Amino acid sequence: MASANSQDEDRHGDEGIMSIPGASDSIDAATFEQILEMDEDEEEREFSKSIVYDFFTQAESTFGKMDSNLEQKNLRTLSELGHFLKGSSATLGLTKVKDSCEKIQHFGQKKDETGTNDISEEEGLAKLKTTIEQAKQEFYDVEKVLKKFYNDES
Amino acid sequence: MTAPLGLFDLPTPPTITPPVSAAVDLPKNEDSLVYDIFRAVPIPTLVLDPALVVVQVSDSYSQVSAAFDREQLLGIHIDAFCAKVTLPSLASATKAIRTAQETARPYQLDEVLLTGTRTWSLRTLPIIRHGTLRCILMELQDITDAHRKRLELEERLYTNETFRILVETVKDYAIFMLDPQGNVATWNEGAQHFKGYTKNEIIGKHFSNFYSQADRDDGKPERELRDALRDGRVEDEGWRYRKDGSKFWANVVITPVYRGDTLLGFSKVTRDLSERRKAEATLIAAYEEAARLKSEFLANMSHEIRTPMHGMLSALTLLLDTPLNPEQLELTRVIQESGEVLLQVINDILDYSKLESGSFSISHDIINVPDIIQSVFRAHQKCCKPEVLLESNLDPLLPTSAEGDSLRYRQIVQNLLSNAVKFTEEGNVRLNAKLQDEDNDSFTILTEVIDTGIGVSPDVAGALFTPFTQFDNSATKRYKGTGLGLSISKSLAELMGGSIGFRANPEGRGSIFWFTSRLKKCEQLKQIENLEEKLDALSCPSPISPFEELKLAAESQRVLLAEDNPINQKVMQKMLTGLGFKHIDVAMDGKEAVRLSTRDPPPYHLILMDINMPVLDGVGATKEIRRAGLQVPIVAMTANALKGQAESYIAKGMTAYIPKPVDRKLLVKLLLNCVKRAEPG
Numbered sequence: 011m012a013s014a015n016s017q018d019e020d021r022h023g024d025e026g027i028m029s030i031p032g033a034s035d036s037i038d039a040a041t042f043e044q045i046l047e048m049d050e051d052e053e054e055r056e057f058s059k060s061i062v063y064d065f066f067t068q069a070e071s072t073f074g075k076m077d078s079n080l081e082q083k084n085l086r087t088l089s090e091l092g093h094f095l096k097g098s099s100a101t102l103g104l105t106k107v108k109d110s111c112e113k114i115q116h117f118g119q120k121k122d123e124t125g126t127n128d129i130s131e132e133e134g135l136a137k138l139k140t141t142i143e144q145a146k147q148e149f150y151d152v153e154k155v156l157k158k159f160y161n162d163e164s
Numbered sequence: 165m166t167a168p169l170g171l172f173d174l175p176t177p178p179t180i181t182p183p184v185s186a187a188v189d190l191p192k193n194e195d196s197l198v199y200d201i202f203r204a205v206p207i208p209t210l211v212l213d214p215a216l217v218v219v220q221v222s223d224s225y226s227q228v229s230a231a232f233d234r235e236q237l238l239g240i241h242i243d244a245f246c247a248k249v250t251l252p253s254l255a256s257a258t259k260a261i262r263t264a265q266e267t268a269r270p271y272q273l274d275e276v277l278l279t280g281t282r283t284w285s286l287r288t289l290p291i292i293r294h295g296t297l298r299c300i301l302m303e304l305q306d307i308t309d310a311h312r313k314r315l316e317l318e319e320r321l322y323t324n325e326t327f328r329i330l331v332e333t334v335k336d337y338a339i340f341m342l343d344p345q346g347n348v349a350t351w352n353e354g355a356q357h358f359k360g361y362t363k364n365e366i367i368g369k370h371f372s373n374f375y376s377q378a379d380r381d382d383g384k385p386e387r388e389l390r391d392a393l394r395d396g397r398v399e400d401e402g403w404r405y406r407k408d409g410s411k412f413w414a415n416v417v418i419t420p421v422y423r424g425d426t427l428l429g430f431s432k433v434t435r436d437l438s439e440r441r442k443a444e445a446t447l448i449a450a451y452e453e454a455a456r457l458k459s460e461f462l463a464n465m466s467h468e469i470r471t472p473m474h475g476m477l478s479a480l481t482l483l484l485d486t487p488l489n490p491e492q493l494e495l496t497r498v499i500q501e502s503g504e505v506l507l508q509v510i511n512d513i514l515d516y517s518k519l520e521s522g523s524f525s526i527s528h529d530i531i532n533v534p535d536i537i538q539s540v541f542r543a544h545q546k547c548c549k550p551e552v553l554l555e556s557n558l559d560p561l562l563p564t565s566a567e568g569d570s571l572r573y574r575q576i577v578q579n580l581l582s583n584a585v586k587f588t589e590e591g592n593v594r595l596n597a598k599l600q601d602e603d604n605d606s607f608t609i610l611t612e613v614i615d616t617g618i619g620v621s622p623d624v625a626g627a628l629f630t631p632f633t634q635f636d637n638s639a640t641k642r643y644k645g646t647g648l649g650l651s652i653s654k655s656l657a658e659l660m661g662g663s664i665g666f667r668a669n670p671e672g673r674g675s676i677f678w679f680t681s682r683l684k685k686c687e688q689l690k691q692i693e694n695l696e697e698k699l700d701a702l703s704c705p706s707p708i709s710p711f712e713e714l715k716l717a718a719e720s721q722r723v724l725l726a727e728d729n730p731i732n733q734k735v736m737q738k739m740l741t742g743l744g745f746k747h748i749d750v751a752m753d754g755k756e757a758v759r760l761s762t763r764d765p766p767p768y769h770l771i772l773m774d775i776n777m778p779v780l781d782g783v784g785a786t787k788e789i790r791r792a793g794l795q796v797p798i799v800a801m802t803a804n805a806l807k808g809q810a811e812s813y814i815a816k817g818m819t820a821y822i823p824k825p826v827d828r829k830l831l832v833k834l835l836l837n838c839v840k841r842a843e844p845g
Contacts, residue, residue, distance in 0.1 A: 041825045048738045057738060065731050093776050098731035100803050100825045112803075 027159045036152045041103025059160050065098055066156075069107070069149050076114070076142050085131065088138055089118025095145075104152050110145035114138060208251075208304040214297045216242045216261065228279065228304060250279055251304055252286050264288035264300055276311060277304075283311040338434040342418075344427050346371050346389055358414075358436055360407030371432065374404045376411070392418045392430060401437065413441040455520070462517035466510045471815055473507050512648040515575075516631060519655040526569035526659050530686055533562045533609060536570055537597050540577045544585055551590040559598035563607050566683035572656050573681065576664075577611060579649045580677045584615035588674065591616030606682045608662070616674040620666060628666050629654040650677075657681060710832050711743070717839045718744035721769040725750050726757035726785065727801070728777045732824075736772065736801075739828060743835065754780030762792045770838055775802040775813070783816050790817040797838035801826060 027046075028039050049055045072095045079087045092114030099108040116125040117137045129137075202211060208225035210218055218240055226234050229249040237245055242261065246254035256273055263271040273286040289301040331339050331352050338355035340348060347370050351363040359366075359374060366373070372385035379385070379402070392398040397419050404414040415435040421428045480500045488496060518524040541556045548554050577595075584593045594614040601608035620628060631651040650664075657664040661682035669676050723745050727733045733750055740748050749768075751757035754777045761768055771789070775782040786798050800813040800821035813821050820834050 038825075040827075044739075044825075044828050045735060047828075048735075048742055061731060061734055064734070068731060090778075094729060096803060097729040097774075097776075097824065101729075101732045101735050103825060108803075 027155070030155050030158050032151055033155045033159075036104060036106040036148065036155065038103035038105045041101070045102060055160065062102065062156050062160065065102055065104075066153060068098060069095060069153075073142070073146050073149070080135070080138060080142060083131075083135060085118045085120065085134055085138070087118075088142075089115045092116075092118055104149075106148040107145055107152060110141055110148055113141050114145065117141060210242075210245075210302040212242055212261070212300040212302060214299065216300075218242060218245045219299070225304065228282070228284075251277055251284060252302070253277065256286055257302065260286050260288040260302065261300060264290045265297065268292055268297075276307070281308070282306060283308045336435075338432075340432055341421070341428075342371055342389075342430040342432055344429050346385065346430070349429055355434070358406070358412065358434060359404075365407075374434075376403055376405060388416075388418055389430060392420050393427075396420065404434065413437045456522075459517040459520040462513055462520075466514035466517065467815065470507070470510050470514065471812060473503065473510060477503050477507065512652060515652050516648045516655075519652065519659075524655070524659070526572050526656070528567045528684070529570060530565050531568040531570040531573060531683070532564045533566065533568075533573070533597070533683070534558050534564060536574050537562075537577055537595065537611070540574055540581055541595055543578075544581050548585055548593075549589070552585065552588050553592040554585075554595075555592060556595040557597070561599040562597060562609065563599070563683065563685075565686050566607050567686055568660065568681070568683040572660070576653045576656050576679055576681075577613075579653045580611075580613040580679070583649065583677070584613045584617060584675070588615045588617030591673065593617075600680060604685075606661075606684050608680055608682050610678060610680050612676055612678040614669060614674070614676045616669065616671070619668060619674050622668075625666055625668075629664065653679065710836050714832050714836045714839065715744035717836070719746055721745060721839060722747040722767060723749070724757060724761055724768045724771045726754065726771065726777065726782065727774045728752055729774075732774070736826065739826065739831065740772075743828075743832065753777045754782055754785030757782075757785045758788045758792075761789050761794065761796065766794055766796060768796055770835065771796055771798045773798050773800055773818070775800055783813065783818075786813075786817045799834060799838065 027033050027037065027042060045058045045061060046052075046055070049057050072091055076088060076091050079091065092111045096108050096111035096115060099111060112125075113123045116123055117129070117134045119125070120129055120131060120134045121127065122129050123137075202209070202220045203222060204224075205222045206224050207222070208228050209220075209222040210225060211220035213219050218237055221234055221237050223234075229251045237248065242257055243254060246252065246257055252260070256277060260271055260273045268290050270287060270289045273288075277284040277286060283306070284304045285307045287303045287305055289303070291298045291301060331350075333353050335354045335357050337352075338358045339352050340355050341350040343349045347368055348366050351361070351366055355366075356362055370385075372380050375385050388398050388400060397417065399418075400416045402414065402416075403411045404416070405411050413436070415437050417433045419431045419433075421431050477500070480496060480503060484493075484496055484500065515524070537556070537558060541554070545554050581593070581595060592615070594612075596610075596612040596614065598610055599607060600610040629650050631648055654664045657679040662680035664677070664679040666678075667676050668674075718740075723740060725733065725736050725740070725748055727736060727750065737748055737750065749760055751760055754773075756779075757771065757773065757777075758780065761771055773782040773786060777785075780788075782800060782802075786800075789796070789798065797819040798817070800818045801824055802813070802821060803824040819838060822830055822834055
């Protein structure tokens with residue numbers, strides 16, 4: 011997918027995000043490009059940056075809520091949280107996080123990861139636990155890529 | 165003139181003093197004339213002297229009174245006499261004698277005397293000479309026949325009277341007579357009750373007073389009398405008017421009345437059917453309501469069935485692309501074919517029930533008639549049996565731009581042509597279309613499909629366009645279908661201001677089905693636009709990109725964005741602003757979206773709706789907005805981009821859907837469609 015978008019990278023010069031290691035398998039280039047195109051100034055990247063950093067905040071707080079709801083075995087809320095974060099991660103093209111969030115959404119509804127077959131509550135909880143951790147990890151990975159893109163590697 | 169002398173020279177009769185005893189000197193001589201008169205008179209007669217002693221009895225009397233011993237009866241007082249005989253009774257005899265004595269005139273007793281089978285009346289005649297009562301004759305008169313006739317007459321009179329009273333007093337019918345000219349001759353209570361006129365007001369007036377002005381102008385009253393004379397009776401149901409001008413629904417029967425061969429006039433019986441009519445109207449309304457509900461139910465059901473059918477058929481198409489062994493392939497094909505037939509049936513029922521419930525409307529796009537006909541023709545050409553020659557003949561005058569519904573026009577042509585091909589095993593099928601008529605506003609187009617197929621027998625031709633009718637009702641049923649096609653085509657043709665029909669092919673075999681449709685002419689401007697569109701389609705891509713086109717249109721468009729995720733909100737807002745939209749409102753959930761969009765006047769040209777939202781989801785919000793009667797385009801945004809689901813959103817009232825993450829190009833295309841659609845024309 012990354013190689014197919016080499017032209018886009020060129021257009022954004024050295025700042026092409028797909029050139030950043032780890033980007034190609036966690037970010038959908040076309041979608042993210044679309045966000046970048048909304049920036050009025052390609053140097054400042056004020057709009058996309060604000061969105062991305064908003065997302066960081068949203069993700070942190072959502073993961074926090076997921077942890078506490080996991081403890082309370084509140085599957086329904088977990089599913090809703092999964093859906094919520096899926097929406098924003100999809101908009102930004104953060105495919106890996108989005109996919110994991112979709113799984114969280116399904117497990118919370120006591121369905122398997124494709125959302126077609128029923129699973130038990132215990133199974134759901136077990137899968138939720140690992141998937142939430144996986145989603146967090148994927149989020150941290152992509153967060154690094156994005157921070158690097160916005161030259162914020164503090 | 166003088167009389168000869170001597171003739172008047174009669175001697176003055178001697179003064180007779182009333183006799184003290186029975187001194188009536190009746191002739192005793194049996195040979196005398198007077199004796200004969202008294203004795204042999206055929207009327208039963210008694211002669212009484214002034215003292216009321218019976219002095220003579222006629223033989224005829226002896227016979228009727230059963231007085232056999234005549235001699236014993238003579239010389240006794242009438243009181244004693246009456247005790248011995250059957251007639252007359254003492255009371256009547258006394259009364260008759262007294263009256264005759266007092267009045268000195270003949271007296272006929274009114275009372276009737278009966279003996280066995282005969283009826284008698286009693287008459288007394290006082291015989292007075294020189295002011296002195298000489299004797300009294302008492303006669304019995306046989307009145308048997310006269311009496312019987314009188315009784316009969318009385319009975320008849322009574323019956324007539326009863327009928328008169330019956331007719332006059334009956335209140336539930338207006339019954340009255342008209343004279344031969346139609347003027348009211350009699351009037352009853354019912355007539356007064358129904359029509360409000362009293363007898364005095366209406367007698368002599370013409371009965372057309374009860375009719376409406378329109379009926380009078382039309383000559384209906386006169387016509388009814390004429391018809392009644394011709395047919396012996398006329399019955400009519402309609403409005404009749406009261407004196408006060410109010411009307412009632414009446415059943416009227418007019419019958420001419422004759423005596424012998426003379427026309428006396430007409431009897432007119434009117435019933436008030438207002439109540440029955442009201443009941444009928446209620447029934448009809450209930451029936452119509454039931455029919456409408458049935459059609460609605462059918463439409464809903466068909467719609468619900470169609471969605472999964474589409475899913476099934478697409479899955480089958482995919483299945484057919486997978487490697488299947490010959491047996492599986494065969495079975496899958498059977499499923500597919502049956503599925504397609506079923507879908508056609510469902511579509512037919514859906515169309516039919518929509519047409520039935522009156523909720524079917526045809527659109528008014530610019531259509532190109534020859535293009536439509538040709539495209540249907542080409543489609544059939546490809547799958548036509550080799551034994552059948554398919555030809556088309558299009559009038560060059562057919563309009564290439566007219567206002568109409570291309571889909572529905574196509575549907576009729578398609579239906580007629582596929583029927584023709586279906587029922588024709590060999591020979592040819594010809595499709596003719598020509599401009600039949602043209603005026604300032606519209607074109608009338610005649611489309612004919614002529615085949616050499618099995619044809620339609622004359623006895624079923626009348627029911628051709630009746631729903632659910634098929635002419636191959638045999639158990640084997642060679643030709644499949646719902647029998648709705650022609651009925652739908654008929655309704656569609658009528659919606660297009662035309663008609664549809666059938667006639668046998670004059671060449672001997674097969675049928676000709678034809679329909680006409682009236683298409684409105686386009687305004688000049690639209691024609692130019694149409695030409696430009698054609699030009700655009702022909703030449704290079706349009707000089708103006710969809711993006712720029714949208715940007716031009718977007719400025720005036722107010723948009724509602726319903727999205728609960730703040731990040732998505734922000735991105736979508738930014739994207740919409742970038743596309744030129746200036747007025748963007750945001751709703752955090754479905755409920756807010758409903759509240760914002762249902763304000764009056766409707767504030768938005770367009771709504772972008774997330775599906776999963778708290779409080780009320782996008783589907784629910786759409787339903788409420790539609791329920792509020794708003795037709796604003798609603799675009800669903802969803803990450804659940806499963807194929808079937810997207811269609812289900814549209815089924816639930818959404819206009820279009822776009823998968824998340826929202827692709828800008830796709831959004832531009834979609835929004836452009838919505839914006840164009842919202843614009844008139």
